[in-house]
Amino acid sequence: MSDQTRIVLVGSTGLIGRAVIKEAVGRPSVHLVAVARREVPLPKGARMELLLSDTEHWPDAIAAGRPHTVVIALGTTIKTVGGDKAAFRAVDHDLVLQCAAAAKSAGARQLIVVSSVGAQFASKNFYLSVKGEVEDKLAKLHFDRLDIIRPGILRGHREGPPRRAERWGMLFSPLVDLLLVGPMRKYRSAKAADLAQVILTLAGNKQRGRLVLEHDDFGRILRRG
Template sequence: MSDAEPVPLLLVGATGLIGSAVIEATATADVQLAALARREIAMPAGARLEMLVADPAQWPAAIVRARPATLAIALGTTIKAVGGDARAFRAVDHDLVIACARAAREAGARQAILVSSAGADAASRNFYLSVKGETEAAINKLGFARVDILRPGMLIGPRTGPSRPAERAGQILSPLIDLFLRGSLARYRSVPARAVAAAILALAGAEGRGRHVHYPADIHSLSRRVLTLKATYRAP
C-alpha cells in the first residue's frame, strides 16, 4: 500500500472473535478492508482484504501510513488472559486502543467504530466495565467527526485459544437468559459475533456527525443490511 492510497476501512483486532467475523464477511460483502494484526493469519475461503502485519508497538505508525477514512477497533483481552494483571489488561483495552485511535485521527480519519461492552461506564465499580467506559470517553475527545460505539452483551461465536468453560456455558444458556432481559435490561442481551461484524461494515463510512451508541437491538438492525446483501449476492 502506498501513502497515496488511503484505505476506506482499517480493522484493528483482526485475530479476535469479531475481527475474524469481519474478515469472513469480506468474502461476499462489497467492502474495501485492510486489517492490522501482529501476525499472519489463515484467511477464510474467498476473503478479500489487505493484511498489514506489525508489532503492536508499531501499530500507530502503520495506521498513519494507511491513512484510513474509518478505523474499526475490535481489540480486547480478558483479565484471565493476562494472568489477572489489571495493568496488562488496561494496556490493551485502553492504552493500545487509544494509541491506535489517536494515530488514525492524526492521519485524517473521519470516523471511529469501537466495539465496547454492555454496561461500559467510567464510574462503574466493576474494573472491566470502568476501563471500557474510560476508553469510550477518551475516543470521544479525539476529534473524530463521527464515533460509533457498539455495546453488545455476551458475544456468541467460536472462540480460539484456551478453553473458557464458564463462557461456553454462558453462550449455551444465553438464549434462555435473553428471554428475561426486557425493557432497559434488553441492552444486555447476547449478540452473535457475526452480527457485530456485519454492523461494523454497515456503519463504515456512515454520514452524519457526533457520538452514536448502538445496543443489541441496534446491532441486529444494522447487521441485517449487510446480511441481506450477502444473501442476495449468493442467490443464483
C-alpha cells in the same frame, strides 16, 4: 474503485475481527486492511491487505492503510492476564487509545470501537470502569463520526484456549436472553457474525456525531442493511 470505503481493522485475530474479515468477503464497496501481530487465517474469497507488525509500530501500519474508517476490536480479560490489572489496561485502555489517536492522525473521519454493555467510568466493576474511561477519552478525539458498539455476551467460535465462563455463557445465553426484557434487553447476547455485519453497515456512514449502540440498535441496523 473510487467509491470504496477503506477500512483499517485493528484486532483482526479476535472473535469480532475474524468475523469482520469473513463478512467483508464479496462486498465490493469495502477495501479492508487488517493490522495484526501475526498471520490471520483468511476465508475463501477474501480480497484484502494484511499488515503485520509489533504493536509499537501499529500507528505506522494504520497510517499506511490510508483509512476512511478505523475499526478497533481489541480486548482481553482479567483472567487471560492472570488478574494483572496493569496488563489488562495496557491492552483495553492504552493500546485502544494509541490506535485511536493513530487513526485520527492518519485522517480517518470515522472510528468504530467494540466496547461492552454496561461500560461506565464510575462503575465499581474494574472491567466496565476501564471500558467507560476509554469511551470518554475517545469522544475527546473529535472524530467526525464515532460509533461505540456495546454488546453483551458474544457468541461465536474463538481461537485459542477456551474461556470457561464464556463457553457456559454462550451455551445458556439463548435461554437467558428470553428473561432479559425491558431495560434489561441491552444485556442480551449477540452473534459475532451479526456484529460484524453491523460494523460493515456503519462503516463509511457520512452522518456526523457520536453513537452508542446496544442490542436493539444492532437489530435495527441489520434490518436496514
